[in-house]
Amino acid sequence: MTSSRAGSYHRVMSKPLIIEEEEMTPEFARAWESATRNRMWFNDHVIELEVYKRYRGKYVASAAGELLVADTPEGIRRLLHERYPDEVAHVRYIPREKLDRIYASQR
Amino acid sequence: MLLNGEWLFCQDGVIRPTVTGLVRVPSEELVEVPFLLDAGADRTVLSVDFLSLLAPLQSSEAEQIHIAGVGGQVDSITVDTVIGFTRDDGRVVTVRGPFAVFTEGESAELSVLGRDVTNNFSVIYDYPNRAVALLSQPHYYEIKKVS
Numbered sequence: 001m002t003s004s005r006a007g008s009y010h011r012v013m014s015k016p017l018i019i020e021e022e023e024m025t026p027e028f029a030r031a032w033e034s035a036t037r038n039r040m041w042f043n044d045h046v047i048e049l050e051v052y053k054r055y056r057g058k059y060v061a062s063a064a065g066e067l068l069v070a071d072t073p074e075g076i077r078r079l080l081h082e083r084y085p086d087e088v089a090h091v092r093y094i095p096r097e098k099l100d101r102i103y104a105s106q107r
Numbered sequence: 108m109l110l111n112g113e114w115l116f117c118q119d120g121v122i123r124p125t126v127t128g129l130v131r132v133p134s135e136e137l138v139e140v141p142f143l144l145d146a147g148a149d150r151t152v153l154s155v156d157f158l159s160l161l162a163p164l165q166s167s168e169a170e171q172i173h174i175a176g177v178g179g180q181v182d183s184i185t186v187d188t189v190i191g192f193t194r195d196d197g198r199v200v201t202v203r204g205p206f207a208v209f210t211e212g213e214s215a216e217l218s219v220l221g222r223d224v225t226n227n228f229s230v231i232y233d234y235p236n237r238a239v240a241l242l243s244q245p246h247y248y249e250i251k252k253v254s
Contacts, residue, residue: 017203093155
C-alpha cells in the first residue's frame, strides 16, 4: 500500500457511518411491501424457471409476478420503467459460471 | 432493535443469509438492495446492478474506498448514500455513509453487508433454523443448553 493510498484508506475508514431511527413514511412502506413481494416471488420461482441455467451472464428482475431479462443493468432498469414503473423489483446479476464464492474486502 | 433477514436462493439451490434494504437513487426512486451477510468483509459494497443508478453520488477522489477479494484488488467507485432497513416494529433504520459499488458484474452476485455496518449489531445467521437477524438493545440473545 502506498502512503497516499494508506492515507486515503484511513481517512475513509475513520469517516463514521451514521445510524438513525425514523418513522416509516407511506412511500417507504409501499416500496418495502412491493420489494418484499417481488423478492419472495423470485425466491419461490427461481428453480422452476431455471434462472441459473437459462440466464447466465444476464440481468434478471422479478416484478408483478413476471421475470424480465436483459443483457445490462441499464437494460433491465429500462424494461422495468417501461412495464412496471410502480413496482420495486428484485434485480439480480446471474454470474456466467457456477462458482463457490468467497467474499472479502481489504485495505 | 430487531432487523429480520432471510435466506435467499442463489445459484443452483445454494441459499445465502441476507438482509434487505432500500436505497434512494438520484432520480428519487427507492430501489431494493438485498445484502449478503459477510462476516469476513470489512466494508459494505453494492453490486454492479446499482452502478449506473448510484454513479451520480460518487465521492471525491480523495475519499475513494479501495477493496479487494481473494483474487486481488477489485474495481469500484465510492458513493455517499443512505440505506434504509425495516425494523420488526415497523420503524425504519437508516445507515448513512460512504459505500463502495462494484464496477464489474462477476465481482459479486449480491451486494455485501460488511462489518462497517454489522459491528453495530449482534448478528445471528442460523442455517438449521433458517433465521437471519440483526439485534441491538433492547433486543438481545441468550445461548441455552437443552437439559
